[in-house]
Amino acid sequence: VMASGVTVDASLKDDFNAIKLGHKYAYMVFKIEGESQIKTERVAENSTYEEFIGTLPPNECRYVVYDYKYTLDDGAKREKLLFIHWAPDSAKIRDKMLYASSKDAIKKELKGVVEIQANDMSEVDEAAIKEKVKASG
């Protein structure tokens, strides 16, 4: 697919494994630095989903991996990794283009995630997320 050429920082893979295999973090946020490399911006060890979405920058794009824990109707507990491509409507067009065209580069490094595209808070609303996660099987 048409790509921006932006690369992924080498340590990002380790960070991802820490959350995927080690369950060390609730979520991690990735940022494109200097329009050239995707790096881990910040991590949180403990957080609720509500708390997390409150930390999303309102006018800037980001990528997020969130370790989402939920319960099925029959009481069974599940856990799925979400990959959120956050591109708020109010972000600058340059930012939107950069993150959309670099998404493939980071996604290649993230195996076994459920992808969410979100342009506003309603698209990261927990109800919407849960629906998407359940649908992914």
Added chain:
Amino acid sequence: MTSGGNMYGGDEVGAIVLDVGSHTIRAGFAGEDMPKTDLPAYVGSCPAISAAAVESAQPVDGADSGAAKQQQPPRLYHGTNQISVPRPGMEIQALCKDGMIEDWDLFESTMDYLYKHELQCASEEHPLIASEANWNTKAKREKLCELAFEKYRVPAFFICKQAVLACFANGKATGLVLDCGASGTHAVPVFDGYVVSHGIMRSPLGGDFLVRQLDNYLRQQHKLEPVPVYRVASKTRVEEGGLPVWEAKKLPQGITQSYHNLMVKNLLQDVASTVLQCIDEPYDQATAETMPTVPYEFPHGYNMDFGYQRFRLTEALFDPANFLPESPGSSMLSVPHCLRTSVERCDVEIRQSLYSSIVVVGGTSLLKGFTDRLQRDLTARAAATLRLKLLASTSSGERRFASWIGGSILGSLGTFQQMWFSKQEYEESGKSFIEKKCP
């Protein structure tokens, strides 16, 4: 900043961004917010007459017959200013057909004009990133590539589908791009940066269609012949609806029908963008009559108020079955239906993602009330659980030039410099290598 492995080996000079449409061609420099020029996608063509034929009124003898037969190429005119001048014998010819470049000679002349007069730079000094129609053929994309490298000697080239550029520029790698342009409205599903070709739906309901609607109304129902400005020497103030009082300009002989038609079209486009509006619910005559009227004064002085027609003329976009006067009960799909059909042609798993990411672009989408009515019509026919979201930039520039802007940003990214199809690669692997470089 130098990126290692600069494939084209030149200095980091700005790339040129080219976005070719049926109505206009947008061109400019990567890194800029807007294209430098929005050129008409037509050329004015005046046949040249050989000097010998002009001089001699009789058939020439053997010695001169070669010279008499020798025809010089037609004189070509580009850009709104040049094309708008009434010239004897100047025919208006379109560059594109079906959204793709059709007349390559005229296209080349336009590129020459662009480089020399609008961009004012040497083609061999700037990489070129071009957009292409979402259904562009392999042959045409390779031909453009070949033209760029062989004739224009560009150091590097890239080509990308218009819908992908527009979708990315709106922050989505997956979305349904609804491009409402002059030639029509096209619904193009994009999934993870790829156009889903079998999902593309094309409708002729676009800007040109609205202009024809308006033309029919004015001539048939209102009994008005639209007189373009090139024919008007002077006009007198008349009251609303009064017979126009004007003086015709003395014009040279041989003004062509194609020129006249274009001038009328331009006039009607101005009328359309001034008066037309989409009503927010299915058309109702009584409601439309209560809406505010908009006046318009034509170049020859005739002035009128547009009332319910402002809304009636656009209703065909949403209800062609009932509002297409020339073919009542038409089976043509409305814009919302076109969009729905496009989504339904895609895999069931991605449909919700498409509906929640409807990217609206194109000049015709700027029609007042269009996006509101589209949202309403889509919602009315959708399941309650379906999440519908329209992304329609409030900036008219971003709506009209979404693809160009996407190309401008891409072409200006430092990291993109290693993604170009370089001159060297072209020389080594040929034009078909473009399929690998620009998937």
